[in-house]
Amino acid sequence: MSHHTLDARNSLCPMPVIKTQNKIAELQAGDVLEVTCTDPGALNDIPAWCRINGHLVKDSLENDDEVVIVIQVAG
Amino acid sequence: MPIQKKAVALISGGLDSLLAARLMLDQGIHVEGINFYTGFCVEGHTHAIRKKDKKKPKRNNALWSAEQLGIKLHIIDIIEEYKDVLINPKHGYGANMNPCLDCKIFMVSKAKQWMEENGFDFIITGEVMGQRPMSQRKDLLPVVVRESGADDRLLRPLCAKNLAATLPEREGWVDREQLKDFSGRNRKPQMALAAEFGFEDYATPAGGCCFLTDKNYSDKLVDLWQARNKKDYELDDIMLLKVGRHLRPQPHYKLIVSREDGENKFLKGYKKQFSTIEIKSHNGPLTLVDGELSDEDFQFASRIAARFSQGRDAQSVTVKVTRKDGEEKTFDIPPMPASEIQQEWYI
Numbered sequence: 001m002s003h004h005t006l007d008a009r010n011s012l013c014p015m016p017v018i019k020t021q022n023k024i025a026e027l028q029a030g031d032v033l034e035v036t037c038t039d040p041g042a043l044n045d046i047p048a049w050c051r052i053n054g055h056l057v058k059d060s061l062e063n064d065d066e067v068v069i070v071i072q073v074a075g
Numbered sequence: 076m077p078i079q080k081k082a083v084a085l086i087s088g089g090l091d092s093l094l095a096a097r098l099m100l101d102q103g104i105h106v107e108g109i110n111f112y113t114g115f116c117v118e119g120h121t122h123a124i125r126k127k128d129k130k131k132p133k134r135n136n137a138l139w140s141a142e143q144l145g146i147k148l149h150i151i152d153i154i155e156e157y158k159d160v161l162i163n164p165k166h167g168y169g170a171n172m173n174p175c176l177d178c179k180i181f182m183v184s185k186a187k188q189w190m191e192e193n194g195f196d197f198i199i200t201g202e203v204m205g206q207r208p209m210s211q212r213k214d215l216l217p218v219v220v221r222e223s224g225a226d227d228r229l230l231r232p233l234c235a236k237n238l239a240a241t242l243p244e245r246e247g248w249v250d251r252e253q254l255k256d257f258s259g260r261n262r263k264p265q266m267a268l269a270a271e272f273g274f275e276d277y278a279t280p281a282g283g284c285c286f287l288t289d290k291n292y293s294d295k296l297v298d299l300w301q302a303r304n305k306k307d308y309e310l311d312d313i314m315l316l317k318v319g320r321h322l323r324p325q326p327h328y329k330l331i332v333s334r335e336d337g338e339n340k341f342l343k344g345y346k347k348q349f350s351t352i353e354i355k356s357h358n359g360p361l362t363l364v365d366g367e368l369s370d371e372d373f374q375f376a377s378r379i380a381a382r383f384s385q386g387r388d389a390q391s392v393t394v395k396v397t398r399k400d401g402e403e404k405t406f407d408i409p410p411m412p413a414s415e416i417q418q419e420w421y422i
Contacts (some may be wrong), residue, residue: 012314013135014112014135014150015152017138018150021149038344041135045134048139049148051142052138052142052145052148053147065340
């Protein structure tokens with residue numbers, strides 16, 4: 001299991017979802033991906049994408065400027 | 076036990092594609108969704124940029140549809156490939172800059188490619204005969220079939236009974252009798268079917284899914300092409316057309332003036348790509364300047380920008396101009412009176 005990061009700042013949904021989807025396609029089951037976004041819509045869209053594709057959202061944080069979502073990749 | 080057939084469904088996020096996919100699931104078909112992102116999709120909820128919209132629920136309707144259906148959704152970036160569809164539409168534009176028929180042909184052809192690469196058997200769409208004036212006219216539905224190359228592997232479950240049987244129907248993969256015969260612009264049959272399936276809170280049927288069908292947006296795109304003297308764009312260009320007031324006081328430059336805090340924040344992300352005008356003495360908008368301006372032009376443009384600040388009625392306001400090369404100048408100017416802002420500057 002390894003930890004990865006993805007910078008999806010300054011892109012608007014659905015681009016952060018697409019970037020997450022494409023990055024996860026390169027990862028192994030159990031890997032953790034931390035995605036940083038500036039579009040607050042990502043806070044809903046990335047977890048929705050994770051739910052329908054079976055990945056686990058371990059954490060999500062929002063402050064004034066950024067959203068961070070931590071995902072564990074499913075098998 | 077027969078092998079379960081697989082269909083790839085074009086999921087726009089609207090009601091029709093949701094219903095079409097559900098009809099296939101009810102027939103035991105394995106369905107996965109595909110959603111194409113052109114850069115012009117309203118689904119990108121770019122309106123979320125504006126702070127005043129923050130109370131509206133933010134969701135991507137294609138993802139919402141997939142979740143309702145319990146299917147996977149593959150969102151595919153086709154921004155680059157889509158340029159040729161928009162710039163050179165073989166079948167022309169609709170009422171605005173919407174190349175709907177070429178767009179549908181392109182998306183079905185991409186779905187066909189995805190189907191073949193992923194071992195799926197057929198494609199489904201939520202098209203309804205006669206529902207839309209350009210892409211869903213009865214005489215044009217066969218054009219999509221033919222020019223996309225999907226041929227008889229393209230099934231339209233909502234209006235299949237009005238059309239010749241496709242391969243999935245002829246082969247008995249799906250039961251034609253359970254498909255629908257919807258046609259025309261009346262949405263009541265779809266709404267009744269949604270109620271039957273228990274779908275609530277679906278995207279507004281007449282909401283439209285593409286900025287290119289919007290006159291104001293199309294006008295800004297045409298202006299962009301005219302100013303550059305060529306039909307081309309990058310993703311940032313088409314994103315910025317969705318944000319702020321756009322004014323062209325002179326043919327050689329355009330101003331993008333933010334309308335509130337959310338847009339201010341969004342436009343700040345472009346400060347390295349554009350010259351900017353900021354109001355320093357009062358609360359006011361960030362203005363991006365697209366074009367090459369003289370000092371005199373900047374004075375004039377700053378007076379316009381100041382008009383949209385809280386110092387609009389002051390004798391003078393302090394503005395900071397930062398040129399694209401980083402050179403900064405701060406000066407005082409009188410805001411332009413409302414009567415001098417020409418209506419034709421607005422794009």
